[in-house]
Amino acid sequence: MKKLFFEYSVEAGNFTKAGDASSNFKKVLKQLNVDPQVIKRIVVALYEGEVNIVAHSVGGNIFCNIDPKSVNLILKDDGPGIPDINKAMQVGFSTASAKVREMGFGAGMGLVNMKNNVDFLKIESEMGKGTKVELTVNL
Amino acid sequence: MAKDNKQFYHALKVSYDSCIGCSHCMISCPTEAIRIREGKAIIYENKCVDCGECLKVCPVYAIYIEEDDFNKINNYKHRIALVPEVFFGQFPAEMSKKQISDAILAFGFTEVVEVEISAPILAAQINNYAAANPDVKPLISSFCPAIVRLIQVKFPALTQNIMLLKPPIDITSLYVRKKMSEEGVQPEDIGVFYISTCAAKIAAIKSPVGEDISLINGIINMDTLFNKVFKYLKNEKSQEPEEVYKSINDTFSGWSLTSGESSHIKGRSLAIDGIHNTIEILEKVENEEIKNIDFLELRACDESCAGGVLLTANRFLVAETINNSKVSLQEYQTLDINHYKDYITERMTIQKVKPRSMMKLDENMEIAMMKLKKASKILQSLSLTDCTACGAPNCQAFANDIAQGNAEINQCFFIQRNKEISGEITVEESVNELKKIWGTRKFINKRK
Structure with missing residues (x-):
């Protein structure tokens, strides 16, 4: 099957x-x-993930795989990692600094919003190593 | 451009006698709808949203807006000029609205009606609509037809956000028709003529989005009427000082100016003018980078309708004149149109606005993927100078054109030079390629 x-x-x-x-x-x-x-759902989830890397990590990469059946995104950063993923998934939970909140980010809706827009979401994180968020949207 | 089927009416036309193939329009087009072929600008019909940016930058007036023959008004017994408020805003203070209206009548119309008289009814309806559709956020105004079309072609996901209410032109026309038929006038005797500010309004009337038929019988370009009326008033001998009278012909609301609409809508709203500003905002709204906005007033022209391409006077002065003579909504409540409020309100909705994305490289996703791959590979071989010598607005658009079979790699000036060095093509062959784009006239040696 064709892939991009x-x-x-x-x-x-x-x-x-x-x-x-x-x-x-x-x-x-x-x-x-x-x-x-469908584009809207993918982009809303991707944007949330992208902002998370900017706001919380030391930097990272986004890998996008497209085939005619689905879009799969892997957002990987190099740290610091999420201490408690379940907590991070809660509505309104935020670790964002005052500075970040002032800019209109960090309302504690990021991962929740991401989950609501995708068909598959998996978050893996290791303290000190980094976080890997994988999501898929079926086409 | 055979692949582009002409399913949409466009008011913008290129005069091939005047076009010098200078590429100003191609560079300024916000939807990359223009290419140069054989020394002339050509418009991709499906990409054009009739915003008129091309007309504004054309140095030789080669881009023009089609209008109906002025004499067409004589086909009707009752000839109504539907005049936008910005028309009146163009005249010097010493020319009153009454004088301007009388001058319009002198050219054969039987009645002058200001478009924006329906604005108070519309404002109330927008607030009702917003309350009834709380999930649609932000609600996007349907006022500017260039914006509606821009959303259809460039932001298809946001077509769902467009409020399904008629713009003031149609509402006012509904009122005029109803009122006259109640007065015993036969429908076929009523000719409603819109005095247009821009190409987009004309396109919207000729091929309406979300409406089956248009309520307008004909279109006169605003500059045509302005020139007639202005000359008439200039040459008229001294007039009796006019009494200030309030009628449908003598009210200003500023609805068609920036913030004219949003200032009447409840909740948090933004008013954006200028098509590039609008694109910037819509990108962010589409990503949900901008949230919690209730209403978006979006207008393609700088200073909204005061900046319409068919206006003669300076847009900032027009806006100033209208703002200075602004009347409150209360003053509108006394107008005759309010007797027809229920009739109008029942007929105010339009059908769903359908997306028609122009960005897709192919209907079929697998083929689109192949074309995308091809285009990115081509792009890597290009100069990225966006020099436009290939007849496309930038290297990316050129690469996409090639991937879609609408251009040849040898049209690139830099590729040509390289191929000449390696002996793959001759100088003559590359000049011939350039002639196909820019026409033969540009290759006549004028130094001889």
Whole structure:
């Protein structure tokens, strides 16, 4: 089956660039004639994940795999890791600093919003090593 | 461009006699709908949203807006000029609205009705609509037809956010028709003519989105009428000072200006003007980067309708004039149109706005994937200077054109040079490629 692969690197702490990967990938999905409402779900989840890397990690990468059946995204960062994933999945739970909240991020809805928009979500995290978020949306 | 089927009416046309193939329009087009072929600008019909940016930058007035023959008004016994408030805003203060209206009548119309008289009814309906559809956030105004079309082609997921209510032109026309038929006028005797600010409004009337038929019989471009009326008033001998009178012909609301709409809508709203500003906001709304906004007023032109391409006066001055003569909504409540409020309200909804993405490389996703792969590979071999010598607005658009079979790699100026060096093609062959894009005239040696 035909596949396409895209990779984006995400810089830590740079909110000016946060969303660039999502916007780029959105353009790809539009060019591939993916259903507009499905594109929206993918991009909303991807944007949440991208902002998480910018806000919480020391930097990371996004790997996007597309085939005619599904879109699979892997968001990997190099640390510091999530201490309690279950807690992080709770509505409203946030570790964001005041500075980040002032910019309109970090309301504690990120992972929840991500989960609501995708068909499959898996989060693995190791303190000191990093976090890997994998999500799939069926087409 | 044979692949582009012409299913949408466009008011913007290119005069091939005047076009010098300079590429200004191609570079300014927000949807990359223009290419240069044989020295002339051509418009991809399915990508064009009729915003008029191309017309604004054309140095030789080669892009024009089609209008109906002025004499068409004589086909009707009752000839109504539906005039937007910005038309009146263009005249100097010493020319009153009454004088301007009388001048319009002197050119053959039997009645002058201001488009925005329906604004108070619409404002109330938008608030009702928002309350009835709390899940639609943000609600996007249907006012500007260029924006509705932009969303259809570039932000298809957001078509669901467009409020399904008629714009003021249609509502006012509904009112005029109803009122006249109650007065005993036969429907076929009523000719409603819209004095258009821009190409998008014309396109919306000729091929409406979300409506089966248009309520407008014809279109006169605003500059055409302005030139007639202005000349008429300039040459008129001194007039009696006009009494200030309030009628449907003498009210301003500012609805068509920036914030004119959003200021009447409950909740948090944003008013954005300019098509590039709008695109920036819609990108973020689509990603849900911007949340918790209830209403978006989006207008393609800078200063909204005061900046319409068919206006003659400066947009900032027009906006100032209208703002200075702004009347409150209360003053509108006394208007005759309020007798028809129920009739109008029942007929105000439009059908769902359907997406028609122009970004897709192919209907079939697998083929689109192949084309995307091809386009990215081509892009890597290009100069990325966006020099436009290939007749496309930038290298990315050129790569996509090639992947879709609408262009040849040898049209690239840099590729040509490299191929000449390696002996793959001759200088003559590359010049011939360039001639196909820019026409033969540009290759005549004028230094001789």
